[in-house]
Amino acid sequence: MRAPHGRTITTTPATPASAPAALIGRADELAAAHRTVLSSLQGPGGIVVVEGDAGAGKSALIAEATRRAAGAADVTVLWGRCTEDAAAPSMWPWVQILGAVLPEMTDDDRSALLDNDLGRMVTHGTTVIPPPREMPDAAARFRFYDQAADMLTRVALDHLLIIVLDDLHWADSASLELFAHMAARGTPGVTFFASVRTRVHRSAVVDALAAVARLPEHRRIEVGPLSDDDIAALVQRETQERPTAGTVATIARRTRGNAFFVRELARILADRGSMADGAVPAGVRDVVRERLGPLPAETIRVLEVAALIGRQVDLSLLAGAAETTPDRMLESLEPAYAAGLIGATADDPFTFRFDHDLIREAIAGGLSTGRTYRIHLAIADQLEHATCATTATQRAIHLWAAGPLADRTRTARALLEAGHIALRSYNFDAADRRLTDAAQLARSIGDEPMELEAISTMLAGDVARHGYFAADRELLRRARELGERAHDDALLARLNYARFAAHSQLAEIRPARRYADALAERARHSERPVVHHLASQAAAIDLFDRGHIGDAHRLLESQITFDRAVDGIQADQLMIGSGFAGLTATMHVGPRHGRALFEQIDNGPEDPMSYLGTAIFAVTAGALVGDADWVGEVGERLVGSSGHSALEYLRMPAERIYWWSRAVSDADEGALEHIVRLHDPRAEQRTGAGLWWALYAEALVSVGRFEDVPVLLEHAQTFAERTGQRYPDAHRLLVCAEFQHATDQPSAMVRDTLAEARRVATRQQSTALCERIDAFAMDLGYSPYPGDPVG
Numbered sequence: 001m002r003a004p005h006g007r008t009i010t011t012t013p014a015t016p017a018s019a020p021a022a023l024i025g026r027a028d029e030l031a032a033a034h035r036t037v038l039s040s041l042q043g044p045g046g047i048v049v050v051e052g053d054a055g056a057g058k059s060a061l062i063a064e065a066t067r068r069a070a071g072a073a074d075v076t077v078l079w080g081r082c083t084e085d086a087a088a089p090s091m092w093p094w095v096q097i098l099g100a101v102l103p104e105m106t107d108d109d110r111s112a113l114l115d116n117d118l119g120r121m122v123t124h125g126t127t128v129i130p131p132p133r134e135m136p137d138a139a140a141r142f143r144f145y146d147q148a149a150d151m152l153t154r155v156a157l158d159h160l161l162i163i164v165l166d167d168l169h170w171a172d173s174a175s176l177e178l179f180a181h182m183a184a185r186g187t188p189g190v191t192f193f194a195s196v197r198t199r200v201h202r203s204a205v206v207d208a209l210a211a212v213a214r215l216p217e218h219r220r221i222e223v224g225p226l227s228d229d230d231i232a233a234l235v236q237r238e239t240q241e242r243p244t245a246g247t248v249a250t251i252a253r254r255t256r257g258n259a260f261f262v263r264e265l266a267r268i269l270a271d272r273g274s275m276a277d278g279a280v281p282a283g284v285r286d287v288v289r290e291r292l293g294p295l296p297a298e299t300i301r302v303l304e305v306a307a308l309i310g311r312q313v314d315l316s317l318l319a320g321a322a323e324t325t326p327d328r329m330l331e332s333l334e335p336a337y338a339a340g341l342i343g344a345t346a347d348d349p350f351t352f353r354f355d356h357d358l359i360r361e362a363i364a365g366g367l368s369t370g371r372t373y374r375i376h377l378a379i380a381d382q383l384e385h386a387t388c389a390t391t392a393t394q395r396a397i398h399l400w401a402a403g404p405l406a407d408r409t410r411t412a413r414a415l416l417e418a419g420h421i422a423l424r425s426y427n428f429d430a431a432d433r434r435l436t437d438a439a440q441l442a443r444s445i446g447d448e449p450m451e452l453e454a455i456s457t458m459l460a461g462d463v464a465r466h467g468y469f470a471a472d473r474e475l476l477r478r479a480r481e482l483g484e485r486a487h488d489d490a491l492l493a494r495l496n497y498a499r500f501a502a503h504s505q506l507a508e509i510r511p512a513r514r515y516a517d518a519l520a521e522r523a524r525h526s527e528r529p530v531v532h533h534l535a536s537q538a539a540a541i542d543l544f545d546r547g548h549i550g551d552a553h554r555l556l557e558s559q560i561t562f563d564r565a566v567d568g569i570q571a572d573q574l575m576i577g578s579g580f581a582g583l584t585a586t587m588h589v590g591p592r593h594g595r596a597l598f599e600q601i602d603n604g605p606e607d608p609m610s611y612l613g614t615a616i617f618a619v620t621a622g623a624l625v626g627d628a629d630w631v632g633e634v635g636e637r638l639v640g641s642s643g644h645s646a647l648e649y650l651r652m653p654a655e656r657i658y659w660w661s662r663a664v665s666d667a668d669e670g671a672l673e674h675i676v677r678l679h680d681p682r683a684e685q686r687t688g689a690g691l692w693w694a695l696y697a698e699a700l701v702s703v704g705r706f707e708d709v710p711v712l713l714e715h716a717q718t719f720a721e722r723t724g725q726r727y728p729d730a731h732r733l734l735v736c737a738e739f740q741h742a743t744d745q746p747s748a749m750v751r752d753t754l755a756e757a758r759r760v761a762t763r764q765q766s767t768a769l770c771e772r773i774d775a776f777a778m779d780l781g782y783s784p785y786p787g788d789p790v791g
Contacts, residue, residue: 023064024237025230026057029221033065036219037191041073041160044186047212049168050195052223055260055358058195059166061223066162066193075160082171083311084357091175093165098148101155149182156189167357168196169205173429176208183212198222204429225257234259238266260358261287267340288362291339298332303341307363308375308401312345312353320382321375377402380414393418393434400437412441416454423461431461452482456491459498463572468501490568493522493531497573500538507687509545509724516542530568537577544584545687547726550765553584579617586621587766594621594768595630611637616654620688623657623695624731625768631661653688656695663699672699690719691728698735701742709739730769733757734776741780751782 023030033048040046048065050058066077078100080093155161165171165179183192192212200206212218226234228248235243235251243251255261264287292300305322306313319329333352336342341359345351354360367375380398383391396414399406415438422431435458442451455475462471476495483491500515516538523535536555544552556577578601586594598621602614615637622631635658662671675696693716697709716732719725737753754777761769777783 023057023060024233025226026061026064026223029061029223030065030068032219032221033061033193034068036217037065037069037075037162040191040217041189044188044217045183045190045192047183047192047215047218048194049209049212049218049220050193050223051198051220052195053198053258055258055356056223056225057259058223060259061221062164062166062193062195066164069162069191073160075162077162077164079164079166082165082167082169082175084167084170091172091178093171093175094148094178097163098151101151148178149185149187152182152190153185153187156187159189161190163190163192165192165194168194168208169200169202171205171208172427173204174427176204180208180211183215183218186215186217225252226259226262227257228252231255231257231262234262235266238263260356264288264291267291288359289366291341291359292363295335295339296332299335302329302332303336303363304367304371305375305378306342307354307360308367308372308398309379311357311360312351313342314351316350317379317382321378323378372401373403373405377405380406393421393430396434408441408445409447412438412445412447412450412454415441416450416457419454419457423457428461432458435461448482448485452479452486452488452491455479455482460570463498468498468505471498471502489522489526490528490530493519493526493528493534494568494570496522497534497538500542501576504541504545505687506685507545507689507719507723507725509542512538512545513542528568529566533566533569533577534573537573537580540584541576541580544580544727545725547729547760547764549584549727550588552580553588553765556581556584575613579613582614583617583621586625587768590768590771591621591625591627591630594625598634619654619657619661620691623660624691624728626772628661628665631657632665635661653686653692656692660695660699664702666702672703672705675699687725690716690723690725691731693719694728694732694735698738701735701739704742706739706743713739727764730757730761730764730766730773733760734769734773737776737782741782747782751777754782 029050033050036046036048048062050062052058066075069075070077078097080095080097082093152161152163163182165175168176168179171179179192179194182190196205196209200209213220231252232243232248235241235248251262251265255265292303295303302318302322302324306318309318309321315326315329319326322329324332333342337344337352340355342352342354345353364372376398380395380402383395383398392414396411396418399411399414402411415434419431419435419438422428422434435454439451439454439458442448442454455478459471459475459479462475476498480492480495483495496515496519500512500519503509503512503515516535519531519535519538523532526532540552540555543549543555582594582598582601585597595618598614598618602611615634618634619631619638622628622634635655638655638658656675659671659674663675693712697712697716700706700709700712713732713736716728720729720732733753734757737750737757740750740753754773758770758773761773774783
């Protein structure tokens, strides 16, 4: 197979640790998978989701399908195994997949692709953790996603790729988002396979599967029970003896045709040398128990410890936790190797793997509660002095699982550290679990500083992921209570700002103003720069929302410095303040000044918070002043980030404004369809909805579709009156005048509407809107009009 620039890839792709020598049955499923691969070789990439119960043979089916594809065409297969190990690094399956590609690229290509966060992640593997941040930056996932997708797209220009995500039900949320993003690209020559258990309830998995299911290239294959003929063939392969019809019927009834159960039962029957109908155990635990029965007691004891470490077991860790020497441990594991319960890990002589997760789960599930606690504590003790981030997370998980045997303070501190690590790795689901447990434990032992740190970190993660309006109000209340006891002025200011921003982002202008006033009062009694910064920012945003655009600009210009860091200011707060500074400068001073300021605060793609944030505020500014070219230019980065959740609560409305620019400039006949596609009922209750209704009306006017315009303008006016968000008022009136002109309303009506728009823009000190209104009136012969200074 040819790599970029004619190099040949010689690495052996990672494959499942254990796969059957030959797949029995599944002819229809294999045919369906093969058709999808063939289609992806000649058109948009394909997606095959293989679904079935645990042990049904999903991984074996994919292994056989990819083996056949690689035999029929020049295809490279890359495997990424998801793991239920909660301590696994974020995006771990992608680290495996992308790491297998990088070493075989040309030096120039590899250098270019490694000079970013993705490159550092795949080369450092499990030890990579992005630099600590005061505020976890959800937008950084945008950088990872595009870098990963670009890399595979580049490789696919000269390669045919099959990418396998095994056990997708255990994937972290970031890995799932990246899967959906890459699949949506539809890169020709790239086929995705994913195995997932039936009846998955994790919302992140459900959402990812729903996203790929909407793609036309998607194919779902269900791996059901084996037929009686397949069961007979599998038993015969293991026992070298044809089973009787009665034995097959008994196995089928008790295993429900589950491939793993059938295979394990066949091995038991082979060991017994008996094919009697009554010799079949009843269920999975019985199967595993029978497999363990002949093993020495010491082997079983070591396997019990290994089962609680995880599917892939570090031999040194196991020896320490089992309180034995490495030599004795290896000797005790020999019977388990011989029985096929465990196997060596490819390319890693320091670990072994359980042959199947069901074996490990059955062993762990058979332990008493007390023994489970003791083993988890022994594992945690062995991990106590390790320093890598993955080990720190493992230690926290085992301390928590040790329950009452572990010191609560020790457990809480470990969970807090693991929560910080998860946030820095963008694994928000894991962070929420760790930090919730840490806060509960800290509260139970009366450690209020630790509880406050856990809660504050949880709130930061919620805001980074979903926006201020998603922050848990009970957590905010508890954090305020603890902050007041600790007399932490900066923390209390950040909490006030969070409540202000939550109301502001939901266009609840009046409640937001109360929190802005509370921040101002706190600033009057504080010497902390962060308190003054947040108070000034909140006051300026409140002024802007209420239509005092000139006042908001002057406050932002005089009180807030954006070219240097203020201790305690979080990245998203800096982005919001900078964005409003650019927006108010555009409207009050003028578009040229505003564009220059946006260019100053835009740090480019390497700073995704600035990169996306600048675009979000700049398209709003450009739309208000009627500069469709500017909106189209800067809005391209928003369209390029589609599929990401980074800043979604702000990005999605801004992307609609981009399509407004395409509609009013006649640049895209399908622009209105894109606008309809991006409609989100939730956005109707959020900041900027009034502006959007007016912009949508303006787009319809520009293409001569007038039927819905009056309703949209009424929505915009109702929103302003209900919420008190008044900054778009002059623009809405201008659009109303545009509609009246386009539908040949009386000139006097148009003049009166323009006069009212000009009066509002003047009162708001929106110089750019005044100039835009005057230009419209002059160009179409409505000047002078009532209120026009010329008249």
